[in-house]
Amino acid sequence: MRKILKISQQTLWQIIAKIITALATFSILGLVARNYGEEGTGIFTLTTTYLGIFYLLADFGFNAYILSRADKVENEWNKLLGTRLVWALFLIVVALVVFPILPFATPFLFAAIIFGSLDILASAIFVTNNLIFQSKLRYDFVTKATLVGTTTGLILFLVVLTFKPTVPVLLLAFLSGGVIIAPTSTYLVKQFVSKVKPVFDITYTKELFIKSWPIAVTLALNVVYFRIDAFLVSGYRGLSDAGVYNLAYQVFQTILVLPTFVMNAYYPLMLQSLKENLIKFEQQLKWGFITLLIMALIGTAVVYISAPLIIEIISGQGFDGSVKVLRILSFSFPAYFLSSLLMWVMVARKKTKIMVLIYLTGLFFNLAANLIFIPQYSYIAASWITGLSEYLILLLQLLVLRRLSAV
Numbered sequence: 001m002r003k004i005l006k007i008s009q010q011t012l013w014q015i016i017a018k019i020i021t022a023l024a025t026f027s028i029l030g031l032v033a034r035n036y037g038e039e040g041t042g043i044f045t046l047t048t049t050y051l052g053i054f055y056l057l058a059d060f061g062f063n064a065y066i067l068s069r070a071d072k073v074e075n076e077w078n079k080l081l082g083t084r085l086v087w088a089l090f091l092i093v094v095a096l097v098v099f100p101i102l103p104f105a106t107p108f109l110f111a112a113i114i115f116g117s118l119d120i121l122a123s124a125i126f127v128t129n130n131l132i133f134q135s136k137l138r139y140d141f142v143t144k145a146t147l148v149g150t151t152t153g154l155i156l157f158l159v160v161l162t163f164k165p166t167v168p169v170l171l172l173a174f175l176s177g178g179v180i181i182a183p184t185s186t187y188l189v190k191q192f193v194s195k196v197k198p199v200f201d202i203t204y205t206k207e208l209f210i211k212s213w214p215i216a217v218t219l220a221l222n223v224v225y226f227r228i229d230a231f232l233v234s235g236y237r238g239l240s241d242a243g244v245y246n247l248a249y250q251v252f253q254t255i256l257v258l259p260t261f262v263m264n265a266y267y268p269l270m271l272q273s274l275k276e277n278l279i280k281f282e283q284q285l286k287w288g289f290i291t292l293l294i295m296a297l298i299g300t301a302v303v304y305i306s307a308p309l310i311i312e313i314i315s316g317q318g319f320d321g322s323v324k325v326l327r328i329l330s331f332s333f334p335a336y337f338l339s340s341l342l343m344w345v346m347v348a349r350k351k352t353k354i355m356v357l358i359y360l361t362g363l364f365f366n367l368a369a370n371l372i373f374i375p376q377y378s379y380i381a382a383s384w385i386t387g388l389s390e391y392l393i394l395l396l397q398l399l400v401l402r403r404l405s406a407v
Contacts, residue, residue, distance in 0.1 A: 015258070016143050017139070017142050017143040017146040017147070018254070018257050020143070020146055020147050020150050020151075021146055021150050022254045024150045024151070024153065024154040024177070025250065025254070026250070026251075026254075026314050027154065028154065028157055028174055029041070029044075029045070029247065029250060029314060029315075030313070030314040030315055030316070031157075031161060032044045032167070032170065033243075033247060033314065033315035033316065033318075033319065034315065034316050035161070035164075036167060037240075037243075037318070038239070038240040038241075038243040038244055038318065038319070039238075039239045039240050039243060040167050040243070041243035041244075041246065041247055041315075042104075042234065042238075042239030042240060042241075042242035042243030042244075042246065043104065043109065043167045043239060043243075044167050044170065044171065044174075045230070045242070045243065045246035045247070045249075045250065046104055046230060046231070046234055046239070046242055046246065047109055047112060047113065047116070047168075047171055048171070048174070048175075049227055049230050049231075049246065050095075050099065050102070050113070051095070051113065051116045051117070051119060051120070051175070052227070053223050053224075053227060054091045054092075054094070054095050054117075054120045054123075055119065055120060055123040056219060056223045057091055057219070057220060057223065058084065058087065058088050058091060058120055058123050058124040058127060059127050059216075059219060060087060060209075060212060060215075060216040060219070061212040061213075061214075061215025061216040061218070061219055062080060062083070062084070062131075062208055062212050062216075063127065063128075063130065063131045063134065064212075064215050064344075064347055065208070065211050065212040065215060066080065066131060067131070067134065067135060076204075077128070077131065077132060077193055078193075078195070078196070078197050078198060078199045079199045079200075079201050079204045079205075080128055080131065080208070081125070081128050081196070081198045081199070082198035082199045082200035082201065082205075083200065083201075083204065083205045083208055084124040084125070084127070084128045085121070085124060085125070085198055085200075086200055086205070087124065088120050088121045088123070088124035088125075089121070091120050091124075092117040092120050092121065095113065095117050095120065096113065096114065096117060099113050102231070103234065103235050104234055104239060104242075106168075108166060108167075108168040109167075109168050109171075111168055112168040112169075112171040112172055112175075115171075115172050115175065116171060116172075116175040118175075118179050119175050119178040119179060121182070122178050122179045122181060122182035123178065123182075125182040125183075125185070125186060126145070126178075126181050126182050126185050129145075129182075129185040129186055129188070129189040130142060130185075132189050132192045132193060133185075133189070136192055138192075141185070141188045141189070141191075142185070144184070144188060145181050145184040145185035145188060146181060148180060148181070148184045149177045149178060149179075149180040149181030149184060150177050150181075151177075152176065152177050152180045153173070153174060153175070153176050153177020153178070153180065154177065156173045156176050156177075157170065157173040157174050159173075160172075160173040161173075214352030214353050214355065214356050215347060215352055215355075217356050217359075218343070218352065218355050218356050218359045221356070221359040221360055221362070221363045222359055224363060225359070225362055225363040225366040225367065225389060226386075228366070228367060228370065229245075229366070229370050229374065229382040229385065229386060230242060230245060230246055230249065230382075232370050232371070232374050232382070233245050233374055233378060233379050233382055236374050236375045236378070237374070237375075237378045237379075241321075241378050241379055242379075243319075244319055244321040244322050244325065244379055245321075245322075245325055245378075245379035245382060245383070247311065247314065247315055247319055247322045248307075248311065248322040248323070248325035248326040248329065248383075249325070249329070251303075251310055251311075251314070251326055252303075252326060252329040252330070255299055255303065255333070256333075256336050258295060258299070258337070259292055259295070259296075259336065259337040259338075259340035259341065260340060285341075285345060288341050289338065289341060292337040292338055292340070292341055293334060293337065293338060295337060296333040296334040296336070296337035296338070297333075297334060299330070299333045299337075300330045300331060300333045300334070303326060303327070303330040303333075304327050304330045304331075307323045307326040307327045307330070308323050310326065311323050311326065321379060324380065324383075325379050325380070325382075325383045328380070328383035328384055328387070329383050329386060329387065331387050332386060332387030332390050332391070335387060335390035335391040335393070335394045336390050338394055339390055339393050339394045339397060342394070342397040342398070342401060343355060343397070345401065346397065346400070346401070349401075351400065354400055355397075358393055358396045358397060358400070359393060361392070361393075361396060362389050362390070362392055362393040362396075365388075365389055365392055366385060366386075366389040369381075369385045369388070369389075370382060370385055373385065
C-alpha cells in the first residue's frame with residue numbers, strides 16, 4: 001500500500017507539471033491556428049516536432065541504465081552531465097545539417113531551428129537533472145522547474161504575438177521556455193548533489209553508450225515511427241493537411257504522457273521488487289497492467305466523445321479533420337499505455353536486444369503502410385496506421401514476456 005501511495009503521489013506531481021505545460025502549449029497552438037490557419041499551424045507543428053525528436057534522443061536511455069544501479073546514481077551524476085552535454089552538442093550539429101534538406105525547410109525556419117537547437121542542450125541538462133529527481137522520487141521539483149520555464153515562454157509568446165510576426169519568430173518565443181527550465185532545474189538539483197561540475201570521462205562515456213545502446217535504439221526507433229507520419233503527410237499532401245493532423249496529434253501526444261508518468265515513478269520500485277522476489281514482481285506487474293488498461297479505456301471513451309469540443313476550444317473553426325484524427329487515435333490508447341509498461345519490464349528483465357527487434361518490426365510496418373496509404377488517404381491513413389503499429393508492438397511484447405514466464 002505504501003508503494004502504491006508513493007507511485008500515486010509522484011505521478012500526481014508529474015501530471016500537475018504536464019497540465020501546466022499542456023495549458024501553455026494548447027493556448028499557443030490555438031493562437032497559432034486562429035491567426036495563421038492550417039498552413040501556419042503545419043509549419044509551426046512540423047518544426048516543433050522536428051526539434052522534439054532531438055529532445056528525446058538527448059535522453060539515449062542513460063537514465064534507465066544508471067537507475068538500475070541505484071547505488072551509483074549520485075556518484076555518476078557529474079560524469080553523466082558531462083556526457084550528455086557533449087552528446088547534445090553532437091545532436092545540435094545533426095539537427096542543423098539535416099533540416100535544410102527537408103521539403104518544408106525555408107531560410108526563416110532554419111533561423112528558428114538554429115535558436116531552437118539551444119533547447120536540445122537545455123533538454124539534455126533537464127533530463128540529466130531528472131535522474132536525481134526520479135531516484136529520490138521528488139517530482140515536485142520537476143513541477144517547479146516546469147512552472148518557471150513554461151510561464152516565461154508563454155508570456156514572451158503573448159508579447160511577441162501582439163506584433164503579428166511571422167511563424168518562425170513565434171517559434172523563437174515559444175522555444176525560450178525550454179531554455180529557462182534547464183538552469184532552474186539545475187538550481188533545484190543542488191539540494192541533492194553537493195557539486196554541479198560536468199565531467200567528461202571518455203572511458204565512462206564509452207561504457208555508458210555500450211551498456212545503454214539497446215534502450216537508446218529502442219527509443220530512437222520509437223521516436224522515428226511515432227512521428228515520421230507527420231513529415232510524410234506534409235511531403236505527400238502539403239502543410240495544410242499536416243496542420244490538421246498535428247493539431248489532433250498534439251492532444252493525443254499530451255495524453256500519452258500519463259503512462260510515462262506512472263512508469264517514471266514505478267520503474268525504480270519495479271527494479272527493487274525484481275531484486276527481492278520474482279513472484280512479488282509479477283504481482284506488481286499484473287496490478288500495473290490492469291491499472292493502465294482501465295486508464296486507457298477511460299481515456300478512449302472520454303476523448304472520443306469530447307473530441308469536437310476539444311478541437312473547437314483549441315483552434316476555433318476550420319479544423320474539422322482534426323476531430324476525425326483525434327477520434328481514430330483515441331482507439332490506440334490501450335496499446336500505448338500497456339506497451340509503455342511492458343517496454344520497461346523488458347528493460348528490467350534485461351531483454352533489451354529483443355526489445356530492439358520488436359520496435360524495429362513496428363517501424364518497418366509503420367513506414368511501409370504510411371508510404372502506401374498516405375498519398376491517397378492522407379491524415380486518416382496516418383491515424384489508423386499509428387494505432388495498428390502500436391498494437392503490433394504490444395502483441396510482440398506479450399508473446400516474448402509470456403515465453404519468459406513459461407521458462
